[in-house]
Amino acid sequence: MSEATARQGLLLKADPIAATFRDEVKDSLAKCTTRPRLVGILATSSSPSKYYAEFTRKQCEDLGVEFTLKLTGAAISPDLGEGEGVEEAIIEANEDESIHGIMVYFPIFGVVQDHYLQQIVSPLKDVEGLHFKFHYNLYHNIRFIEPMSLLASTNTLPVPTDIADREELPAGTVKSIIPCTPLAVVKCLEFTGVYNKILPYGDRAYGKTITVINRSEVVGRPLAALLANDGARVISVDINSIQEYTKRPRVPTDTTESLTVQRYHPRHVVHPSHLSLQEALALSDVVISAVPSQSYKVKTEWLKDGCVCINVSGEKNFEKDVRDKASIYIPAVGKVTIFMLIRNL
Amino acid sequence: MSEATARQGLLLKADPIAATFRDEVKDSLAKCTTRPRLVGILATSSSPSKYYAEFTRKQCEDLGVEFTLKLTGAAISPDLGEGEGVEEAIIEANEDESIHGIMVYFPIFGVVQDHYLQQIVSPLKDVEGLHFKFHYNLYHNIRFIEPMSLLASTNTLPVPTDIADREELPAGTVKSIIPCTPLAVVKCLEFTGVYNKILPYGDRAYGKTITVINRSEVVGRPLAALLANDGARVISVDINSIQEYTKRPRVPTDTTESLTVQRYHPRHVVHPSHLSLQEALALSDVVISAVPSQSYKVKTEWLKDGCVCINVSGEKNFEKDVRDKASIYIPAVGKVTIFMLIRNL
Structure with missing residues (x-):
């Protein structure tokens, strides 16, 4: 290596992280008296959903979990509507005592109606x-x-x-x-040493500044809350606003407004941030992006040298040269997510 | 715990860190064909030196290392001078083939003459x-x-x-x-997860900003160099100046002086810093203080919330409320240092 070469950060694929849960899940399964049964409900003709359903099947079979894929609507035939019969299929699975877990392949109708369907799944069977x-x-x-x-x-x-x-x-x-994807991100942060195991449980991200880009109800907001509950200072960035989630908000101690006292809250509080995205990234030990857009990119130039970057989006939210600044880059977490799901089952 | 209570950081004494090396040292010793022999040379009437010599003896005996304390000068009798005969004692120990390691209890004469004595000890027997x-x-x-x-x-x-x-x-x-005390600090940073084991060897502190207060030849400067060689951005603070030690100095990419490109050097480079101590502390994930003065205190108010603080000085360099801001506080590293010494032997 010549003196002038920029050394690249570590490219960390999800496989070794997922592998750490394989044994744990296998051990738990060995202790089960009945073989757990997961049903997947596929109600659309969407290729990514089909692919993900097949991936679930493969992982389940590999681990000895029984997996049944229930097709309905456009998943059966193009003559049927997208999502047709999905609510009935969920209700049937809720009532079937031989089924332990239910997984519905979203998106189906759109944000609002899909959210309704998510409440239909019995919380006792909601693996996601x-x-x-x-x-x-x-x-x-x-x-x-x-x-x-x-x-x-x-x-x-x-x-x-x-x-x-x-x-x-x-x-x-x-x-x-805990919702699967946010939990998978936490597992990635444990694996990469961002969560500090010698700190007390419930506060292991204390001292870390983490930017979460996108504040969706499925990933961004629950993830920001989870990380803040674990002690991190979280900067949650959305198109419209930047917020901070923290258990230790700085409060003025006196009339001079010196910001020196932290008050520890049992759960995070949210307040508007005065930081811009660029300022947030310059401070952040970890940057997590979950923007479902091909054109959105986090600027490598704005990253803090040596930070950890995690792409949660299906699209690539980081630039090609991200590892010029990131010490660790995790390009996808899907493989970890699926283990969280089987664990929840 | 009430909502308003500030939760305190972890107080981490050196014992559990030292304990991780006990087994390693014992295993190595079990493999030795001859029992290793360490000689301590005490040439002054200083109580801390006497105490430290007795502490060395206790640790050696505990591990099955033969320890001989050689007294000379004022250590024998107040009639003899401080340091009298120490150079002869070192030369004798250098030549004695039955002795594997030599430890001299400093300070004896003062910085310059002590530095001379440190060069007299054979590097093959220099456990420190x-x-x-x-x-x-x-x-x-x-x-x-x-x-x-x-x-x-x-x-x-x-x-x-x-x-x-x-x-x-x-x-x-x-x-x-590696000099014992800086190495002991690195071991503390490994124990506390500041060094990231999933990063490549030689770069495990990449992404961490560390302030080292005091730039002595025995602790501060070698420690700053060691941490920077391991990838950290080190801010070395002395009474007279503030410097940065880093393997990845930011260099201007164009005439607009935008500081975006890092160049990776095989070893650290040193340059003057534009930061004040207060600014350095606000950025630092780790603060290490080694100021041999009772009156010197690092201001808790200036620390970054959730940082790791390590006191390497014999005096308390951190304020009583340090754990209001620090996630982990290590008040002393001496017990780890002594294991590094026996390991070097």
């Missing part, structure tokens, strides 16, 4: 964690729940604050399911 | 790594040496650059000894 109760728990940093509370019409009762910082489960509770 | 050849290797990022080259009158021949990035030893070479 898309039910609003899981989002509610995430936004309120409620980590442990009584399973039957999911069926109650009211929201989950919050578990006392200090319990959110415990790694072990309180008696009679289970871990609340 | 104080010989200038080890510093030379460190400043030039020469990690592997041919042992006999230490006895040559010229400097060690540099090993080709890319070998500095290899973890395995090239044939016929040994690792160059």
Whole structure:
């Protein structure tokens, strides 16, 4: 290597990260008395959805999980409508006691109607964690729940604050399911050492500044909340606004407005940020982009030298030379996501 | 925990870090055909030196290393001078083939004469790594040496650059000894996850900004060089000046002086910094202070929220409330240092 060569950062594909969960999932499955059964519901003619359904099947078979793909609507024939019969298929799967988990291949109708469908899936079978109760728990940093509370019409009762910082489960509770993609990102951050294992559970991202680009309900917003609940200072960037999510907002200590005292909150608070995207990136140890657009690119020039970059979008949100500045670049997290899903099952 | 309570960072004493080396050192010792013998040379009436000598003895005995304390000068009797006979004791130990390592308890005469004594200790027996050849290797990022080259009158021949990035030893070479205290600090940074194990060897601190306060020849300067050689951006602060040590200096790309291109150097370069101490601390993921003064304190107010603070001084260089801002605070590294010493032996 000559003195003038810029050394490139590490290209980290999701496979070795996913591999760390293979054994864990296999062990859990070995302990099951009945073989778990996952049903996938494919209601459209979309090629990416078909591809993802086949990928789910392959992973399930590899791990010994029974996978059934239920086709409906345009997935059966072009003569049928996109999404036709999908609600009925979900209700049927909810009621079928031999089915333990349900996965619906979105998008189907569009943001609003798809969101409705996500609430139709029984929260007890929702392997993707898309039910609003899981989002509610995430936004309120409620980590442990009584399973039957999911069926109650009211929201989950919050578990006392200090319990959110415990790694072990309180008696009679289970871990609340975390939406798959945000959880997969956290697993990537654990793997890459951004989450610090010697810090207490529930605060392992303390000291890290993380920019999350896009604030969708499926990925961006829950991810920002999750990272902030784990102690990070999160800068959430959307087309319209930039916000900060943090458990330790800086508050003025006196009339001179010196910003020196942090107050620790049991869950994150959100406030508008005065930073521009460029300023946010210059501060960020981690940059996560989830913009579903081919033309959107994070400028390598704006990145902090040595940061970790994670592309969550199906499109490439980082420029080709991202590794000139990033110490680690993860181009896709899908393979980790699918393990989170089987884990939730 | 109430909402308003500021949660404190982790207080990390050196014991668990030192413990990780106990087994490694014990294993190595078990493989030795002859029992290694360390001689300590105490030539002053200084209480801290006496205490440290006894501490060395205890650790050696605990690990099965033979330790002999050689007293000379004022260490024998107040009638004799401070440091009397120390040079003769060192020469004798150099020539005694039954002695494998020599440790001299400094300070004795003062900076300049002590530095002379450090060159008298045979580099083959210098467990502390104080010989200038080890510093030379460190400043030039020469990690592997041919042992006999230490006895040559010229400097060690540099090993080709890319070998500095290899973890395995090239044939016929040994690792160059790294001064004990800087090495102990690196071990603390590995333990606390600041060094990232998934990055390539020789670049594991890439992306981290580290302020080192004090630029002494024994600790501050070699430490800054070591961290920069491992990829960190190091801000070295002394009473008179602030410098940056880095392998990736930003160079202007065009006449508009936009600072976007990094050039990767095989070893660090040093340049003056435009930052003040306050600005440096606001950027720093890690703050290491080694100021031998009771009155010197790093202002907690200036620290970046969630940083790691390490006190290397015998005095407390951080304020009592340091953990209001630091995610991890290591108050002393002496116990790790002594293991590095036995490891070097």
